[in-house]
Amino acid sequence: MAGGTEFNREKFEELIVYIARRLGPEAALGRVKLAKLLMHSDFTAYARLGHSITGARYEKWQHGHLASEQTEIEKDLEAAGVIGIGEEDYYGKKLRRITAHRDPDLSSFTEDELAIVEGALRLYGHESASYLSQLAHSEPGWVLAKMREEIPYFAGLIGRDRPPDHVFDDFRKLHGLTA
Numbered sequence: 492m493a494g495g496t497e498f499n500r501e502k503f504e505e506l507i508v509y510i511a512r513r514l515g516p517e518a519a520l521g522r523v524k525l526a527k528l529l530m531h532s533d534f535t536a537y538a539r540l541g542h543s544i545t546g547a548r549y550e551k552w553q554h555g556h557l558a559s560e561q562t563e564i565e566k567d568l569e570a571a572g573v574i575g576i577g578e579e580d581y582y583g584k585k586l587r588r589i590t591a592h593r594d595p596d597l598s599s600f601t602e603d604e605l606a607i608v609e610g611a612l613r614l615y616g617h618e619s620a621s622y623l624s625q626l627a628h629s630e631p632g633w634v635l636a637k638m639r640e641e642i643p644y645f646a647g648l649i650g651r652d653r654p655p656d657h658v659f660d661d662f663r664k665l666h667g668l669t670a
Contacts (some may be wrong), residue, residue, distance in 0.1 A: 557626025
């Protein structure tokens with residue numbers, strides 16, 4: 492496991508509660524959107540701070556990145572009465588809306604970590620889950636991974652833009668790969 496990516500269940504749970512508490516009903520927080528907000532927060536922290544916030548293990552799934560721990564932890568939080576998950580119709584689709592029944596305990600988060608989460612909420616908190624899935628499908632880590640394969644945090648450091656052709660030409664020359 493890469494440094495700075497050890498799983499911290501308490502922080503993962505509290506981050507779910509924080510996101511669910513911060514986003515109002517108009518944000519339509521469901522499982523897909525929550526997964527994208529968790530992923531964006533963790534991968535951004537890894538890129539900026541050198542460590543993820545929760546250390547969750549993200550995998551490639553149909554709708555984008557999904558933390559392997561998310562489903563179990565959501566069930567545990569719901570069983571404990573910490574969050575509620577209610578089904579409702581949302582523009583003709585079934586939404587399993589996630590709400591928090593208490594305030595999060597933020598004592599284990601740094602100011603930088605919370606600022607990164609706030610940035611994710613401002614950028615993506617009110618976007619649709621389908622839009623966020625489309626964004627996730629353009630992430631290099633998601634593109635390169637096989638279905639249900641772990642997406643390593645360092646994949647978030649891969650740029651989205653193709654380098655100019657001269658970079659490839661220089662590489663080929665350097666390694667004797669040109670004709």
